[in-house]
Amino acid sequence: MSATDVVSPAAASAIEAARRPRRFGALYVAEHQIRAMRAYGWTIVIGGVGSPLVYLLGIGLGLAAFLDAPVADGPDGPVRYLVFVAPALLATAATTVPTEEFTYTVMAGFKWRRIFWGMNASPLAPHQIVGGLVLAAMARMLFTAVAYAGLMLAFGAVGRPWAAAVLPFVGVLGGLAFGLPLLAFSASLKDDAGQFAAVQRFVFTPMFLFSGTFYPLDTLPQWLAWIGWISPLWHASELGRWVSYGAPMSGATIAAHLGILAGMTAAGWVLARRTFVARMRG
Amino acid sequence: MPEPVISATGLTKHYGDLVAVDGIDIEVAPGESFGLLGPNGAGKSTTMRMVGAVSTRTAGELRVLGLDPDTHGPEIRARLGVVPQEDNLDTELRVRDNLIVYGRYFGIPRAVCAQRADELLTFAQLEEKAKVKVDDLSGGMKRRLTIARALVNDPLVLMLDEPTTGLDPQARHVLWDRLFRLKERGTTLVLTTHYMDEAEQLCDRLVVVDHGRIMAEGSPAELIRQYSSREVVELRFGASRNESAAEQIAGLGDRIEILPDRVLVYAADGEAVLEQVSRLGLHPTTSLVRRSSLEDVFLRLTGRSLIE
Structure with a gap:
């Protein structure tokens, strides 16, 4: 509607009232989601700090002490096993967040608590609801990844100390590349008939085990290595290793890792947005 | 406006x-x-x-x-x-x-x-x-x-x-x-x-x-005025007898509706209808005279009850 149109006082008040929601709607949704996370805040904090502590202790003091053969090289020769594994563990931790925030939270929003329908009746648009969910999950991923990076620093598990400041962002990118397609999938479900548990068992766990997390991917035979190639976790782990200790990598490889992660994120975003719109505006 | x-x-x-x-x-x-x-x-x-x-x-x-x-x-x-x-x-x-x-x-x-x-x-x-x-x-x-x-x-x-x-x-x-x-x-x-x-x-x-x-x-008042009478007499003769009783009182009131559990007679004066019913020798198990409601309007318009 152009400024020259004559509108009634009611219409004028509506146009004025929608200005802020049109601009900041996604932030309002994120605010709500983060407020709701407080209900399980301790789970987030204990999971975010406790899980890296257990892994870094277990691998740093246990497994690494037991391994003789170096598994990977940095620019100045072999790196310690803990340094090799840590960036992948950080990426895994960030990738774990969507297995909760983009599954059960989505089903709750549409079906169990129905809060998305409340948002839908407000000035917010479906794409802003998606945006808010993503922002809130990013906040949780960032918290988890920062906690991880801090502990890695304390354990001497980063090759270059400044890398601890960059690694969380690599983790978040990996989390989004895995999470956004999952969000689109979850939003398309009318019921949870065990699909989320199946994602955990048959998607997340194999991805965790076969993405070159604990050993270089080329150790695996070709017929298993493909899991790594399509896995956002592998791409994020490789980028993390490059950031952390300068794992040797060509510019093209770095660009490919980044491109694939960005591509999966973008495709997931478009699909999630489309699914939300179809469901909420039918 | x-x-x-x-x-x-x-x-x-x-x-x-x-x-x-x-x-x-x-x-x-x-x-x-x-x-x-x-x-x-x-x-x-x-x-x-x-x-x-x-x-x-x-x-x-x-x-x-x-x-x-x-x-x-x-x-x-x-x-x-x-x-x-x-x-x-x-x-x-x-x-x-x-x-x-x-x-x-x-x-x-x-x-x-x-x-x-x-x-x-x-x-x-x-x-x-x-x-x-x-x-x-x-x-x-x-x-x-x-x-x-x-x-x-x-x-x-x-x-x-x-x-x-x-x-x-x-x-x-x-x-x-x-x-x-x-x-x-x-x-x-x-x-x-x-x-x-x-x-x-x-x-x-x-x-x-x-x-x-x-x-x-x-x-609501207009709809009732337009599609129903002022009062309604609800008569219950028992599920098996409602139909036959309704035939006997067919001429009473403005209109009659037979529902599974009761017979409704629409009329301006409900008490008068009730008297006529008993003069015909019919004795419903329960009877009630009430004002017409939107339920009656809906029944008239669609032939169905609102809550089924």
Whole structure:
């Protein structure tokens, strides 16, 4: 509607009232989601700090002490096993967040608590609801990844100390590349008939085990290595290793890792947005 | 006449082959209390969703607050209050936080949200429950909280979809009292219901909807005057005898309806009909003379009861 149109006082008040929601709607949704996370805040904090502590202790003091053969090289020769594994563990931790925030939270929003329908009746648009969910999950991923990076620093598990400041962002990118397609999938479900548990068992766990997390991917035979190639976790782990200790990598490889992660994120975003719109505006 | 807050002509909604709303015309003036009365599946909720700018129409014209929902959805929704059929409060948040979080969706500053939340809790008679988890509220309290939440943006129109379905009689009356107060304050109410008493209590004007079409329109009193008699005699002879008794009293009153459990005789003077029935030597097990209601209007228009 152009400024020259004559509108009634009611219409004028509506146009004025929608200005802020049109601009900041996604932030309002994120605010709500983060407020709701407080209900399980301790789970987030204990999971975010406790899980890296257990892994870094277990691998740093246990497994690494037991391994003789170096598994990977940095620019100045072999790196310690803990340094090799840590960036992948950080990426895994960030990738774990969507297995909760983009599954059960989505089903709750549409079906169990129905809060998305409340948002839908407000000035917010479906794409802003998606945006808010993503922002809130990013906040949780960032918290988890920062906690991880801090502990890695304390354990001497980063090759270059400044890398601890960059690694969380690599983790978040990996989390989004895995999470956004999952969000689109979850939003398309009318019921949870065990699909989320199946994602955990048959998607997340194999991805965790076969993405070159604990050993270089080329150790695996070709017929298993493909899991790594399509896995956002592998791409994020490789980028993390490059950031952390300068794992040797060509510019093209770095660009490919980044491109694939960005591509999966973008495709997931478009699909999630489309699914939300179809469901909420039918 | 002031510009209508809602005006629809030929409003239609298809879901595949299913025609949910089949070309309805409605106009609602500011400050009016307007109802859609009809059985489940009549197309009331679909109409509400289109007016609420969350469902796109298949055909027809629709203006809400003078704006087209297709292009100005957020604008329209910014000035509507919506009470959905099924509660969608955030059960993980406390009562007062539900109001604050919802107010934020409208871009209302946090401090203003907090102040409005307190006012609305008073209005909804929930001050003492402010810090309680939503899950611990009764059904009636949840409904009142949902209404309070719908008022957080000071809406020009409050839309209520089956506001009292599932509530016990006492909780319904408390809710009606709150809605009546809003009506007195001049808030435009648009509500759907399949309870005739609710429609009679709250609506200045209503449309009777069935199969996605409008069957009749008017104030409750007008509709009763037009489609029913002043009084109704309800006679119960027992399920097996209703039909034969109805044949014997066929000439009485203006009209007779035979329902599975009773026979209804429509007449201006119910007591006179009752006397005639006993003069015919018929002795119903129970009899009742009452005023005509919208239930009777609906029965007349569709041949069916509202609640089946």
